[in-house]
Amino acid sequence: MTSTLARPDAKTPRRAWAGLAVLLLPVLLVSMDMSVLYLAMPILTQSLDPSATQQLWILDIYGFMIAGLLITMGNLGDRIGRRTILLAGATVFGAASVLAAVAPSAGVLIAARALMGIGGATLLPSSLALISTLFPDDRARATAIGVWTAFFAGGSAVGPIIGGVLLHHFWWGSVFLINTPVLLVLLVFGPLLLPEHRAAGRGPLDWVSVLLSIGGILPIVYAIKHCAAEGFELPAIGIGIIGVLLLTAFIRRQRTLSEPLLDLSLFRRGLFSVAIGSSTVGMLALAGMSYLTSMYLQSVTERDALQSALLGIPGAVVVFVFSMSGARIGRRLGTKSTFVLALSMASLGNLMLLGVGVDGGIGWYIAGSVVAGAGFGIAFTLVSEVAVSSVPTERAGSAVGISETSFELGNGLGLALLGSLAALVFRSGGDFGPTLGETIARTGDNTALAESARESFVTGMHVATTTGAVLLAGMAVIAFFAKSEATAKSAAVAAGSVH
Template sequence: MTIDQRLEVRRTPPPTSRAPWLGVGVLTLPVFLVSMDASVLFLATPRLTAALRPSAAEQLWILDVYGFLIAGLLITMGNLGDRIGRRRLLLAGATLFGLASVVAAFAPSPEVLIAARAAMGVGGATLMPSSLSLLTNLFPDPAQRGRAIGVWTAAFAGGSALGPVIGGVLLHHFWWGSVFLINVPVLAVLLVAAPRWVPEFRTGGSDPFDLVGIVLSMLAILPSVYAIKHLATEGADLSAMAVGLFGLTMLAAFVAYERRTLFPLLDLGLFANRAFTAAILVALLGMVSLAAMFYLTGIYLQSVLGQDVLAAALAGLPVAVTVAVASMGASRVVAHLGVGRAFVVALLAAAAGNGVLLGLGVTHGLVLYMVGTSIAGVGYGVMFSVVSEVAVGSVPAERSGAAAGVSETCFELGSALGLAVLGSLAVAVFRSRDDGRGFGDTLSATLLSTHDQALADAARAAFVDGLHAATLVGVVLLVLSAVLVGRARLTLAGAAEGHHEG
């Protein structure tokens, strides 16, 4: 049963006329942190590797277990918030997120850091759906609600883009764990301000949780990702094949179960809508390429070009600005081009920006990096701002809640898959260039363990080859998405018009 179908709705009105916009300010804090923490470690990877010495697989788990748990639990946490109160869930999740951030900051080993990142993912899964749903409840007027959602979306996109910049500034002055401790004071503000400026909301629904669906989805995602990482770092063997086959079997079981259960975790019927499917694929594939771009270029700037962490952070400012500006200006682009053309142009801009990164070299590339990522940032900013509107606007009103949940899930899942799949591809190419030279598991590990300049130069060249391979796949995914959206353009336009009329 969706939110619109439920009869029992209990709200506490905001105490003053200014409270809705004060509430917006409060509710942008958690979404900014959640998106920032998906990317804040990108510039910290070399320092973290030096301190904890994780293997290549552990390094990728540190980065993406967070995103996978958010993606796997977003819809579940949204349903839980309907029952116990969305503000209550928001505050509980913020507390867990803050405590896990402290553990991560002082983690003594890769295993502890992975566990702390997993706990942060569980907390983050409560913050995103709670903040967005509470924000929409603050504004009965559709125009004001649209502006508020635009601010929320800009905070999400800005957090992802500014994560590496903020991380770089902190790393210039403090140790690698400082990128997690920054969460604590921000969450403290949230815990104090939310009870005052954000009214509680709950629907009193009692539909049963799809516990089987939750378990099957995680059993499908995590083993499949493990198999991909294992194949990249250790090569094909019986263990990787068995785990990968198990993951695919669980995926098939998940789809079969969701089709027949009365209260599914994922409403598969939504994918019968062409516009919805196109928007969801754009969200997924766009985030795959964006996450890989930020992660690999963060290592490139420091370990290949030799930039210090502050210089690398400053080099990331142009893309942070273009993503934020494009996110807030997306509505004007749509008004001028129409939603279908805006999607296609945004995807092609992101592809072109990533294509510029194919020119990055071992001894040059700083200017190309800044130009390429800035162009890509314009595309990503417009793209992600339009995705949610199209996804929700393309389905009937009574299914809009489920559509929003799937949209948010695909953003997080795409980010995690970008790190897992394209990150693993880059590692595989790096390892394939070894030829008995004695590379470590990663470029950072190799540079830390050798004083042989020839070996170090060969490792840097191998990493650039891996970056090019992953980037090329990202470009292909973006172009294919543009073709898909171009074919669905009329359907997308109709969906957007219907949404605005509603």
């Protein structure tokens, strides 16, 4: 498969490009909903009064549910039909969005976000896998994947911007309600423009593997999240051990099945392993950076949601542009070298946030988000290409499920680990409330305490984003020393030509 971004092939029917336009709708929404709440959290907190723990669950239950179900939904789509599961997931996602918009309490909102995660888990793998059906030509498919990735990566970056604009004019529930008209377009035009595709000769889904994968991922993520926020407690450690045991049983089972839920042989291919590691670490760092800087712009610099959103435009534009051109860079430099470059740029961008302070440094924020955005955009494009090119068309859904799981798992871990790390540093800085917003609200005329709280938050943000930078740099080193051996198709991604 070529990794260059070609112009739309005249031999490819217009119907295929129209189908791609429809597929971009759920991609934009699912990725946007990873980050759209970053700017909404201060306003939402005032309305629903969630605890600090509930705030984190509101943010990350969505990503955790998607991470736990993506591999299953990718395999299910291969068997029952990718268009069928796409439209079913859109229906669930839309209904859950309405519930989230009118949620009367934090508990209801968490439940609605969990339902959105279930729906979202069907949308990502089926939409990317359908591209291999719509575009049998290698060059046209490379173009389509580049566009898909640009919308996926760009959606996460543009989420806070759209959220800021909506919050400036409407109530916090509007960030969810905006999903419904877009999904209605998908439900109307999807059956007309998207072909149905199901793999012939595939056996039934192994539901034992499904239960083991979900039962392994979610307890581990919960344990990490709880220990990062509250410290090492015996119940949380016990839950984490149960998750490890279930995940171990899942991996062992995959080695014995003729049609495993997770094809472990893919990880023996150097480029695929590098891609999965890059997407996990990349989304972890991006989620942590986006969430903390959004809180910083509103709670520390006291900008409103719209002003904060406007400052995020340069970074969002860069993510989108470099997602479109990332494959071209991969063709010129080679996939492995491009991963090293992209991860290094993302690491540098995170480090540049050290220039941000309580009383200044907005220029450093913009510059850092631009440099990091370029790195994230390039890396995420290559992840999608490597995933699609690693397997035959009939197994595209399951392979994409693996790559998208790494994205969502990284997003959830970024909020849980980096968000909790920043909160831990913040609370250790003085006699503060659970969050900066609550602390400032109760300080009254005590400006010294409010200023101290802001300084402590910035310190926590610096520690968390620097940790993200270190993880990105470590992944760049791993990519540099990774073996280059790959299958013919993966090698084509690196070389930019079909062998």
